Amino acid sequence: GAVVSQHPSRVICKSGTSVKIECRSLDFQATTMFWYRQFPKQSLMLMATSNEGSKATYEQGVEKDKFLINHASLTLSTLTVTSAHPEDSSFYICSARVIGGNYGYTFGSGTRLTVV
Amino acid sequence: AQSVTQLDSQVPVFEEAPVELRCNYSSSVSVYLFWYVQYPNQGLQLLLKYLSGSTLVKGINGFEAEFNKSQTSFHLRKPSVHISDTAEYFCAVSDGSGGSNYKLTFGKGTLLTVNP
Numbered sequence: 001g002a003v004v005s006q007h008p009s010r011v012i013c014k015s016g017t018s019v020k021i022e023c024r025s026l027d028f029q030a031t032t033m034f035w036y037r038q039f040p041k042q043s044l045m046l047m048a049t050s051n052e053g054s055k056a057t058y059e060q061g062v063e064k065d066k067f068l069i070n071h072a073s074l075t076l077s078t079l080t081v082t083s084a085h086p087e088d089s090s091f092y093i094c095s096a097r098v099i100g101g102n103y104g105y106t107f108g109s110g111t112r113l114t115v116v
Numbered sequence: 117a118q119s120v121t122q123l124d125s126q127v128p129v130f131e132e133a134p135v136e137l138r139c140n141y142s143s144s145v146s147v148y149l150f151w152y153v154q155y156p157n158q159g160l161q162l163l164l165k166y167l168s169g170s171t172l173v174k175g176i177n178g179f180e181a182e183f184n185k186s187q188t189s190f191h192l193r194k195p196s197v198h199i200s201d202t203a204e205y206f207c208a209v210s211d212g213s214g215g216s217n218y219k220l221t222f223g224k225g226t227l228l229t230v231n232p
Contacts, residue, residue, distance in 0.1 A: 006159070032218060043206065043224045044160075049217050057217065093159050097218050103167060104150065105210075105220055107159040 001027050002098045006108025013084055013115055021079045021111045023094035029074035030096035034105075035067075038091040050077055084115040118143035118209050122223035130231050131199055137192040137226045139207035146212035149190040150220070151181055154204045163205075166190065167212070177201070202230045 003026045013019050023033060031052050036044040048064075050056040050071035058064045066088075068080040077096075081088055094108040123138040141147060148167050152160040164175025171183040181192045190207060207223040 034219070041227075043222045046219060049219060051217075091157070095160075095220070103148075104162060104165055105208075106162070107152075109159040110157065112157060 002096075002102055002104075002106045003027055004030070004094060004096050004106050004108045006094055006111060008111060009109060010112045011114070013113070015085055015115055016083055018080055018082045019084055019113060021081075021092055021094070021113075023077050023079075023096070023108050025075045025096050028096075028098060030077070031074060031099070032097040033071055033077040034095040034097075035069060035077075035079050036093045036095065038093060038110075040091075044093060047079075081113065084113070086115045089113055089115045118145075118147065118211065118221050120207050120209050120221055120223035122205075122207055122226050124226050125224065126227045126229065128229045128231060129197055132196050134195050135193065135197050135201075135228065137205050137207075137228065139190045139192065139223060141188050141190065141207075141209045143188075143209060143211070148210045148212045149181075149183060150208040150210075151175065151179070151190070151192050152206045152208060154206065154225075160206065163192070197228070197230045199230050199232060201228060203228060 005024045033050045035047045038044050047062045048056045048058045050069045052071050056069035071077040093110045119142050121140045129135050150165045151163040163179050164173045166173050166183045174180045179194050205226045208220045210220050
């Protein structure tokens with residue numbers, strides 16, 4: 001149980017275009033979602049925390065106008081990278097907090113974004 | 117604020133040898149502790165977690181960890197490793213009382229390489 005499905009797994013886009021990444025909780029309701037960025041051979045860097053129905057809370061240094069996060073329902077959160085540039089190329093991972101008996105955090109499988 | 121220190125960035129071991137991956141944390145409040153494994157280009161998979169109760173926690177794939185409050189440590193151990201255990205391992209901590217909006221703080225990761 002407590003599975004998060006993340007799509008797409010890989011995306012290549014042209015510089016200046018926007019890309020949307022989706023994360024869906026398949027068998028539970030995710031009131032809180034986290035979005036991370038991971039550079040090669042590095043740890044996960046938290047970009048923002050989103051709570052269903054409210055605006056996301058961004059970490060210091062993360063451009064909220066570039067990385068748009070929407071958490072409109074209890075099973076879907078999206079990250080849109082707007083006007084992407086090559087420096088936005090990275091591995092993006094979502095995570096949902098699981099409450100109740102199986103408390104913890106479950107992660108999506110990640111999205112490899114390459115901007116050319 | 118909480119932080120996590122993984123003392124070894126890389127740990128090479130031979131197959132069937134025991135291994136310990138070290139993790140220390142700092143926090144002014146009660147904590148929940150987690151170990152995750154990440155294979156290349158994939159999301160994070162939960163190995164084990166400590167929320168409360170017994171300080172010795174057993175996880176998947178033969179891993180275990182011991183919560184030591186006095187030493188603020190949560191070291192991960194496996195008595196006999198396999199080639200397939202080669203991966204990146206992350207220790208993480210969250211505020212057990214719900215502070216910081218339940219954010220997970222990650223260590224920098226330890227690359228475990230199991231050699232034949």
